[in-house]
Amino acid sequence: MFETLTAAPPDKIIALMGQFREDPRPGKIDLGVGVYKDAKGNTPIMAAVREAEKLLYERQSTKTYVGMAGDPVFNAAMIGLVFGEDADRARIRAAQAPGGSGALRILAELIARSKPGATVWLSDPTWPNHVPLVRAAGVTTKDYPYFDAATGMVRFDAMMMALKKAAPGDVVLLHGCCHNPTGANLDHGQWEAVAELFVSRGLFPFVDLAYQGFGDGLEEDAFGVRLLASRVPEMAVAASCSKNFAVYRDRVGTAFLLGKGAAEADIAYSQLLSVARGMYSMPPDHAAAAIRIILEDKGLTASWKSELETMRQRMVSLREGFADALRRQSNSDRFDFIARHRGMFSRIGATPEQVEKLRAEHGVYMVGDSRINVAGLPEDRLDTLAASIISVMGETA
Ligand SMILES: Cc1ncc(COP(=O)(O)O)c(C=O)c1O
Structure with missing residues (x-):
């Protein structure tokens, strides 16, 4: 063999x-x-995570399976964190995943199931692991220009010019904040222009949010994701908790999808969970359970936010x-x-x-x-x- x-x-x-x-x-x-x-x-280990792990040790009475989508309470809390408390929850579905990478992987697979042979546009440069994670689903990748090494700025005009040539239904992977590897990010006006282009060209945003809270603040770093969610009919978002909760090895993230309406979102979600079932069955629970405890407790949330801000x-x-x-x-x-x-x-x-x-x-x-x-x-x-x-x-x- x-x-x-x-x-x-x-x-x-x-x-x-x-x-x-x-x-x-x-x-x-x-x-x-x-x-x-x-x-x-x-x-x-962040103080709030350590405290939540202690509580988890005292409270957890079973290690039985949690289910393909993970813990629904964790997922609901993650919707609040990423999309804001005013999010239109009727069209958002969330599935706990093994890290941001696991979320990217199952969402790429969902895209391939929805549109076999789909094209996914990646920024040049991008996090090197985006390429295998996305291509493993069998989609085609193309690059859009992103970074000008001479000025250290985003090549925004070149980026927009390339994306204007993308076909309707093409998928564009965007870094939600804190672009890896360049550190150069879109400003609010540029996010607005991107959202407008996506709506007018019928492009599908696939946002990777791996560093929420590391850039300008927890709320500020979600600006692009929330703006797109308020404008486009459908999108996918992969969020990672590895960095902002410092739980790297415990593997927790969330795969989100937004449907045109609740019924469309439910159908796509059932396919997302079927993808997860075929890949790893169920996500790991430990850090997600600890994060749920933090996000359900005002004191622990405040401690986590303040350490993240430091x-x-x-x-x-x-x-x-x-x-x-x-x-x-x-x-x-x-x-x-x-x-x-x-x-x-x-x-x-x-x-x-x-x-x-x-x-x-x-x-x-x-x-x-x-x-x-x-x-x-x-x-x-x-x-x-x-x-x-x-x-x-x-x-x-
Ligand atoms: C841009 C980007 N996306 C996703 C991830 C995935 O993180 P993880 O799978 O560890 O949650 C990383 C980690 O380095 C990253 O830099």
């Missing part, structure tokens, strides 16, 4: 993590792996500090975009050779496309890091 196989290429980020671990240099800096880190370099502010101030340090070291404002970006990532614009040189000569680790995790920036050594980067990238672009 297996003699027909050749080895799959190693995952680049996992390989980078291994290299970092084995690097004996004391001042090494890890800007690679995509998890939030505190000032000590740890990814702690994390968000830390990332914003690291961005500002790093952009300042790069301005001092480069005598230019060419890295100022880092302070304007939002979320955990930015692309600093180094070539793959420069990225390798930073690793080999300075012990600075980042992904080959020069994506950095801003939560990994060392707040007490920003000038040293900026000096290393400028020594490799040069003072002028």
Whole structure:
């Protein structure tokens, strides 16, 4: 059987993590792996999650199956979090899923069931895992331009021009906030223009919301999703709880769909659950149960929101500090975009050779496309890091 196989290429980020671990240099800096880190370099369990887990331990009386859609109370709470308390719940359906990735995967499969041979447009660049997750459903992918490396801005006109050529019924994957890998996001006016285009061209939005609360705030980061939900007849949204509840390994997210009306939504939902049944049967429960406890309890919700806000502010101030340090070291404002970006990532614009040189000569680790995790920036050594980067990238672009 297996003699027909050749080895799959190693995952680049996992390989980078291994290299970092084995690097004996004391001042090494890890800007690679995509998890939030505190000032000590740890990814702690949030206080509200720990408290909810204690309550869960005391209260949970069975581990029997929860069902294909997971816990309906968790799902209802997630509708509130993502779509807002005023959401038109009659046309929204939600299914707990194994992480944002699981939600993306079952929604892609639902799209393929609804429209065999569908085309899904992905931003260039996008999170590399979008490609296999979406293509595994058998759909075709196309790219739309998104990021201008020279200015660090969204190539909005080029993006709109490409999407104007998409066929009615095509699916467009959008990052809800905190674009990974670039950190460059649509502003409110641009979201408005996107919504208008989607309605006029009959495009189907598929929104990936993996960092709600990491950008401008929990409500602000849902602006695009909520705007689209109020305008388009149908859409899909994959939300992840990995980052904003820091429950990465416990695997929880939510797959949402919006139908034209309640009856259409029910039919599509029954197909979504049948997809889930055929792929993993039922989602894991543990973190979803803990999150349900948090969202049902005012005190725990307040504690979670305040810790999330502290994390968000830390990332914003690291961005500002790093952009300042790069301005001092480069005598230019060419890295100022880092302070304007939002979320955990930015692309600093180094070539793959420069990225390798930073690793080999300075012990600075980042992904080959020069994506950095801003939560990994060392707040007490920003000038040293900026000096290393400028020594490799040069003072002028
Ligand atoms: C853009 C994007 N979408 C989805 C995910 C999925 O996260 P998870 O499956 O861990 O919930 C990630 C994680 O890095 C991401 O960056």
